[in-house]
Amino acid sequence: MEDRAGSDGARAGRPRDGAGRVEDWAMRAESWRPPAGWRRVTVVDAHTEGEPLRVILGGFPELPGGAILAARAEAKALHDGLRRALMWEPRGHPDMYGCIVLPPVTEGADFGVLFTHNEGFSTMCGHGIIGVATVVTELGLVASAGTGRSLRIDTPAGLVEARVRMEGGHARSVAFTNVPSFVAALDREVEVSGFGTVHYDVAYGGAFYAFVSAEDFDFALTPEEHRRIIEAGRAVKAAVVAAGQPVHPEAADLGFLYGTIFVGPPHGEGHHSRNVCVFADGEVDRSPTGTGVSARLALHHARGELAEGEEIVVESILGTTFTGRVLGETKVGSQEAVIPEVGGSAHIIGRSELLIDPDDPLAEGFLLR
Secondary structure: OOEEEEHHHHHHHHOOHHHHHHHHHHHHHHOOOOOOOOEEEEEEEEEEEEEEEEEEEOOOOOOOOOOOHHHHHHHHOOHHHHHHHHOOOOOOOOOOEEEEEEEEOOOOOEEEEEEOOOOOOOOOHHHHHHHHHHHHOOOOOOOOOOOOEEEEEEEOOEEEEEEEEEEOOOOEEEEEEOOEEEEEEEEEEEEEEOEEEEEEEEEEOOOOOEEEEHHHHHHOOOOHHHHHHHHHHHHHHHHHHHOOOOOOOOOOHOOOOOEEEEEOOOOOOOEEEEEEEEEEEOEEEOOOOOOHHHHHHHHHHHHOOOOOOOOOOEOOOOOOOOOOOOEEEEEEEEEEEEEEEEOOOOEEEEEEEEEEEEOOOOOEEOOOO
16 A cells, blocks of 8 residues: 555655755755745844844835935834834844845945834944944945945934954954934933932933943843843833933934943953943843943043043943944034944844735734743
8 A cells, every 4th residue: 555644745855865855845945935915025134242133135115215314204104013023023032123224325325224123213223333234244235345445324313434344254343433422411310210319421322321320220230130120221211211301413303312321340351341221122232332332432531531542342241342432523513522433243143034924913023021
């Protein structure tokens, strides 16, 4: 009698014959095409000093040109469901971060970016710049990237320039000149529910942050404390926002508090300090936070604690590091500001085509914490 299961299994390509069959399955998977009507989104996943970055290269709807802030407004209004699908479970997770690559809007720029996360669309992201510069260089997407010239990248907060250091044919590190950074408030205090009186500063590095001392919360800023750090970060942010949102002197859309940054002593010899940022809807940055380091540079410079050109090394909750230094002074409107440079490294961890079945009841994702 014919072995129907065996015959069917052979026709289906089940791996009865070892590695050859498995390799055949892999080739069939690569050649499979999803049904018409499914959305297909091309992504390259990376991490920058531990913080995820999903670089979205294709499949996101076209957004208006002219200004990345305008693209951000339209994405918020019309495409937030797709943002959730790409950032939230099951394709992502509560701490996923993304970067949508857009055409440039500034003369001489190479491309634009719109950053996204679990809560919405952000205005600037340092780890994202390091990550996307690494990705486009490694994939050869931008002519001459990594050969000494800067990549000019449009962001909602303005134009930034990234320089990729190559070694052995690969992108080993990226240093970027950020948008001007400045101090918005010094030596303030606020009553925080559950924590009492908290002293804080507010500074801008492409986004506004409230800076507090980790020692005031008895935090060593280690991974084991991350849940308590989230709780405290959310509470501080809520209290500072209630006291009044920060104001950007040139763009009203940039005037909101993005997160709380806890600053503590370094764990590594020769390092300056440790940064742990709680942003968006309780996300904990695994990197030292590039925009946060930029804002820290403005704070230290304003207090006379950091000379122009002096480099500091700032740790993350994981112990990974960014470098930072002040390149010069400038103004944003009438606001005194500094030109910050931040450096770090990123690594590509995957490439894929994400699929969204319109009949899937969980097509737009969900979050469980």
